[in-house]
Amino acid sequence: MLQYQAPIRDPEFLLFDLFRVQDTWAGIPSLQAFTPDLVRAVLEEAGRLAGNVVAPLNQSGDKEGARLEQGGVVTPQGFAAAFAALAEGGWLGLSGNPLYGGQGMPKALAGLIEEMFWAANTSLFLYGTLTVGAAICIEAHGTPEQQALYLPKLYAGEWTGVMALTESHAGSDLGLMRTRAEPQADGSYRVSGTKIFITSGDHDMASNIVHLVLARLPDAPPGTRGISLFIVPKFVPDAAGKPGPRNAFAPGALEHKMGIHGSATCVMNYDGATGYLLGAPHQGLAAMFTMMNYERLSVGLQGLGAGEIAGQQALRYARERLQGRGPVSERIATSDRAAAADPLIAHPDVRRMLLTVRALTEGGRAFGLMAGMALDRARHQQDAAAESRAELLTPVAKAFLTDRGFECAVMAQQVFGGHGFVREWGVEQLVRDARIAQIYEGTNGIQAMDFIGRKVLRDGGAVLYALLDELAPQPVAPAHAAVVADAFTRLRRVTSTLVTRSAAEPALPGAVATDYLDLVGYTLLGWLWGRMAALAPDDEFGAAKRQTADFFFARLMPRALALEASVLADQRSVAASMG
């Protein structure tokens, strides 16, 4: 019963009216080809594929699940064909380097498309997004031979990629890792160890699977400075790229999970598997982080997609389901006085939920785009300030968008009443699937600590202030200007207080990290909503935007007040012994 219709008008509005990317892209040779007409065509084609090919497999994939058989992982029915359609259409190498078969698409655009596939079928798209991450890592750190051997296959979706980091005792703390790599006479390595939570560690949709495995060399220093990265292919290819003998590793089990049942989450056993060093020895964590940052923004977009598809189901249900009477002034045009009841959408509390989902999702989409644009500027214009900005925004995108995505999925489920708790309508699955995004690719707590520590306090807030300085002069809708200006002032004051206080209170940053990250998220969403209200066109779409902006400022922006008070409070109760 799940249905998904990809948003097209909203992405176009964000790209061309809100951020005017056409002005930027026209000045960048590698992006000039992405004219508004091409962008519309690409969005529409992606939307068709997401809605018609990928989304219909979402519920069946959850029900069937990925399973481990004698020969390896079997994916749910239809997944392989849909994945092939994604690969053949070039949808797996969106922002990949065209030299190796990627589409060379700006991340700003690619992110909007990723959101569609995440929304349509999170489990299926997981097989693709990690492939892109692996390719980015090999492009950044591989030898020319490695690049030539792996990248065309990965961007084509012919082979897929895997990140193998976690071990049972080493989750967020990778320094505890035990997997070992022994150098061999031929320059290769033998990799041995067990990794857990390995997404897409095995499956039946590609002719080869390229694992990027973190392991320790014999001479490795302890902790995170002694970890190296290895390319460990399922079938070891010859120099021409022809997959050869089966490598010495295999899935030992699949995890039984709360959600994303269609995605194979493997325990992987590497038993002296043949691997090839990627990048410099002992520099594996830094190399892996190239991939991690990309993945983190993408996981943020997963949260966004979860909110979007859940909200679509709730809106449809609220228009169809007849229950009770709404207050007179609320009754909408479609409400029939002769009918026994009004549609759910006539009830203000239901509208509150629908508008919350809309405000957080559309605001989050604008925020994700802002992060994507920073990545584009860093990459295509070699802009160091943009690089810092991308690093600032990435953990916020990951944590804020996935926390809001889960909130939206739960709220959409609530609109269904009891029907939201049973499988039939599919929204309970959306909640179960959305939950993982807050956990993997670095828990949201890890994101918050990274954000406050490395991205804000380390430079005394400079990169954040520079962002606020750039945004503040751009006019927002007059009705919201005072609130936005006040929110910026408050955020500066809170930040400067934290910079000062944290010198004397080592526990402070961690204690307030999550609330501070959210405070930044709502403050930036405030600017984005104020700006969107200012630039919304004079039509039905624009009217809805302004209404949603009004709702955001009335009902959601106040959350920043609570977060500010929480961050500025005395934190001794967090530091005191818990026995």
Add this chain to the structure above:
Amino acid sequence: MLQYQAPIRDPEFLLFDLFRVQDTWAGIPSLQAFTPDLVRAVLEEAGRLAGNVVAPLNQSGDKEGARLEQGGVVTPQGFAAAFAALAEGGWLGLSGNPLYGGQGMPKALAGLIEEMFWAANTSLFLYGTLTVGAAICIEAHGTPEQQALYLPKLYAGEWTGVMALTESHAGSDLGLMRTRAEPQADGSYRVSGTKIFITSGDHDMASNIVHLVLARLPDAPPGTRGISLFIVPKFVPDAAGKPGPRNAFAPGALEHKMGIHGSATCVMNYDGATGYLLGAPHQGLAAMFTMMNYERLSVGLQGLGAGEIAGQQALRYARERLQGRGPVSERIATSDRAAAADPLIAHPDVRRMLLTVRALTEGGRAFGLMAGMALDRARHQQDAAAESRAELLTPVAKAFLTDRGFECAVMAQQVFGGHGFVREWGVEQLVRDARIAQIYEGTNGIQAMDFIGRKVLRDGGAVLYALLDELAPQPVAPAHAAVVADAFTRLRRVTSTLVTRSAAEPALPGAVATDYLDLVGYTLLGWLWGRMAALAPDDEFGAAKRQTADFFFARLMPRALALEASVLADQRSVAASMG
């Protein structure tokens, strides 16, 4: 891997130090027997049963699930024996009338015990709690013959009870109901129709199952004023209580749900089933509400129990799991500098999560007790003001405690990182199970509308103000006195604004209902935490109380600021057309 240890010290503190129930109970003949010594013994015995007998079946019950076979519903292995233990110990008739075999326990105490069983195994306890609800309804509205026939069997747990309200097109709006009851010559009725979402509609743990079914008589006026209530037993008993022939109804299917898999949620088909009118014709909804109010408080305690057990798992995991290094001043005594990492609990962001769960759970427990005490005063002292107070507090207890319970379960899951998303540790189940409490027994949106409309605005806030008047003079800890006083003043101002504005804005109450209910919840929790901090003893338990109070005021009380601003905002965006 789930473990549950029932809290004993905290309930005792709340009963005897915070609320001093011993003073009240000593003056009520029917409650004089519940001395502190007896109460302790009862809490400890209930805790043992919950921890050792009921909790160990929680994960296995989820995995196995209830299933529908040829002869009816089969419950998970071990459920029948554990249910028999609950029945034999008298734990199903806690506050039931001793005349009919109930324990006559004050609701204040019974609620603390219910929380234990909810926490230990929600699915299993669901078979029991509805039994109590059915008994209460029969006691309030049945003939002496009906009372004599059904109550002893129900309080003994020999028979169980069922509420059959919902139909596929009639969920929150019971006026749309279609099930019919035709009068027969012998004074009985033939009940025909299909009900959905019927919890415990069938199972294999009792010799009879008594359905209370809402249906329409042939001469029924339309809507909610034409609904009558019927006793429809699975086996029609003779006057002596001996179950006779199988009645004409059966489960048609079980719902596939997000959680509470051990609980049988049935589609029930009544095919001219023999039923007996309970209460007056067309007064069924009012009669059913006797049961609903009891159930609603109990469901609130379910939310509380979910937060408690989830928090226990998170605390245990955070003490055992070694990951990373906490800031120096945070490192706890058990942390070992020679070990490769500190326990998770050394990280302030993890402590934030643990303390949030603790503050909301312990505060919620105090709040649930406040509601239970109002019920006791209404029942045992025939106090009309207490009756109004119980009606005021019930929807808040249901919605606020289940929303916070779900929040706590999700937060506890987050402490586990990736291990929280897989089945092994059991916390993902707690999240799935906790979710239903926000939905059933009237969605939390329904609770919020009931609260703001019927319980606050209808009398201009009088019952709420009376509560605040009674609480305000009782001293709270000096450190928190100003905040609590300010919160009371703010709540009065918000309420009086709503009373004024709602006359001209019919959509206003519904638009702000949920946020207003939460505002009341946090304000009362503020008073409770201030008071608990004032009365906490001078020992380790008391020190933890004061620390948690400090945390509550630093980090959670600020939420009231956001809620107040949200409620006072312009609500036109909620009322405007959503197209």
